[in-house]
Amino acid sequence: MAKKKTIRTIPQERTPMPEQDARERARNFKEVACGYTLENAMREADRCLQCADEPCVRGCPVGIDIPAFIQKITEKHFHGAYDVITDTNLLPAVCGRVCPQENQCEGVCTVGDSLEPVAIGRLERFVGDMAIREGWVNLPYIEPSGFRVGIVGSGPAGMACAADMAKAGCDVVVYEAFHEPGGVLKYGIPDFRLPNEVIDVEIDKLKQLGVRFECNTLVGRLFTVEQMLTEMGYHAVFIGTGAGYPSFMGIPGESLNGVLSANELLTRCNLMRARDFPKYDTPLQPGRRVAVIGAGNTAMDALRVSLRLGAEKVTCVYRRSKAEAPARAEEIHHAGEEGVLFHWLTSPVELLGDDRKRVRGMRCQKMELGEPDASGRRRPVPVPGSEFEFECDSVVYAIGTNANPILGQTSKLKLNKRGYIDTDDSLATSIAGVYAGGDIVTGAATVIEAMGAGRNAARAMKAYLGLRDTAVVFEPEAPWQGRRFGIALGEHGYARLRVV
């Protein structure tokens, strides 16, 4: 054993992420962050103190044993690191890229108290990418339980739930309305943040667990949730359809051509590959001067996609200040580096059109911050007489989404007053056997929160089906040291109905 590390002996500076040059990357769809090299990863792993109270594990929505996997990296036992992560997280290459670690594991890291926190996300991605390159798959031994589980939506919540239910021996079918599985990971998050190949690898892993994907299936309309439980013979159903009904502001000019939601821009560009028009047929009229309203992660994606589609000037319009912007600091920083302009404390009041009903500009007013509102953020108040106009030929709305109405229209599921699905603490809905999680329950949130919800729902579904959490059954001093076939015995034992 090496001598005990202290805050003074570890490398003081956080290892920087190798990145594509800002000017170059703003014109291509290749990944911005290239990923740690072996040396980078070894050095950064060395910064972890292996502290006793492990705040990072509690900070992780799925509870990855972070110190353990980092320890494996320092030992150059990378497959071991992968085993540790995949005990709780099926998608390290995805989460390492898109989790807001600064608010989760890295936000509470002990090293972060005095230095910059350990780059946990980057290390996770390093392990995930290596697993993809090397073709590692941890396939558990699965005992069929005889239960059938239907999952509505193939995004992060559905994928996480599918993985857990498949490991518990259930026959799992995932339904997706689009022609490809992946949900928001495919249509929403652009390739330069999360390449589609990475998602496809993760989906293939689910298929190897026995999960089946049925695309081109709009649940609610092709068959209802109730029919899944009755005619189709599913013993439990999980709903992870996402929020998906973009908001507009209701100001004049929103139906002008050239005004669209970030969802539409991103879907056309990412999933439908309009950026490769005319090789792909989906059209997209990219603007030369694009204004994006909102400052969340989706807004940053829309801004940076617009740049890569060839826009000359891309402006972010947000009614609060940079400090209140919901996007990750890293995303705002990247966008700024690539040449995005920011109009903070600015709110659009009207979109201006030309005689051909195309948008030609935006009238805005300046705002100032007043008293804190219900969200705890200071409420923006208009500054009288501060109106100004600027020219743009495309306006993208990225101000959030409302609840998608399809399942509410077609089932007896109880909805809350905002139209999202009402669940109890275990994510059970008003219909017995039907669980829901992710954005369709909480409203728009992050990929990892959706995955966490998918796993929590899976836990409740296993309890509902009587698939006992046998982690309590296995003696800790079992001769196999708690692991077999790459998974923890607790997890493995879900399939076994054993009573203490």
Place this chain on the structure above:
Amino acid sequence: MTPDRGSAFEIVAREDYSDVTYMLEIRHPMMAKAAKAGQFVIVMEHEHGERIPLTLADFDPAKGTITLVIQAVGKTTREMQQNCRVGTFLHAVVGPMGIPSHIGSAKKVMCVGGGLGVAPVFPQARAYARSGAAVYGVLGFRNRDVMFWEDHFRSVCDEVVVCTDDGSAGIKGLVTKGMEQVLAAHPDIDEVIAIGPPIMMKACAEVTRPRGIKTVVSLNPVMVDGTGMCGGCRVKIGEGIKFACVDGPDFDAHQVDFDDLMARLGRFKPTEQEALKKWEESCRMGGAEVGPADRE
């Protein structure tokens, strides 16, 4: 890319109604069972294709098929006209989408179809006939040669009026003339359903507005996913904004802002024309007439 190959959608029948209009019958037993009048599907011809919304023209639960009637106007619909033969497969067909038409308690209903709109109004005419209502069909075509489905309507309607632009069949004039004729004979019509190009639906709304007859139109704006996610299909209904894919596609004709709809249908016109031109060059077939960017 890992699209699931198990879900191929076979074309089991095809009929050409004119040099631009063709009918495809697609095997999809589940959808044939689930579909109701007024709903639509989204079709992708091949892996690189675009997703186009098409209103269901028919569905047969016994045969397990759905029917689409398509007009070759843009690149995708022309390519489909060329490639979609019996025994070939479509890459993606998803549906039925949208809220089914409300088949109410109306006793006398007029179903108006213009051009390609004749096809999607048929399921509604049939549904009303089955509900016991008296159904009056008004079908508009450019001329005799492009007519189709008159027999379908005769089998479910109490009366059928055919209108052609040149008078080569039925009465000479637009569907509004046919509507006036039916309304003169039956002033007590409870409800009108009109499907066709936006300009036609707008004109139909103006025929019934002064008479105060409830009128329903089916809108088919540009959309991507058809599940409410992209918001591309938003339409102005009265003072509000609705998404045609999940709040429609049927709306009260007297509330629809048709000018807004028509402007928005031209959103991608330059790109669409570029695609069509490139495709025509690649097929060396040029010279064909370029229609409006109407999706149907």
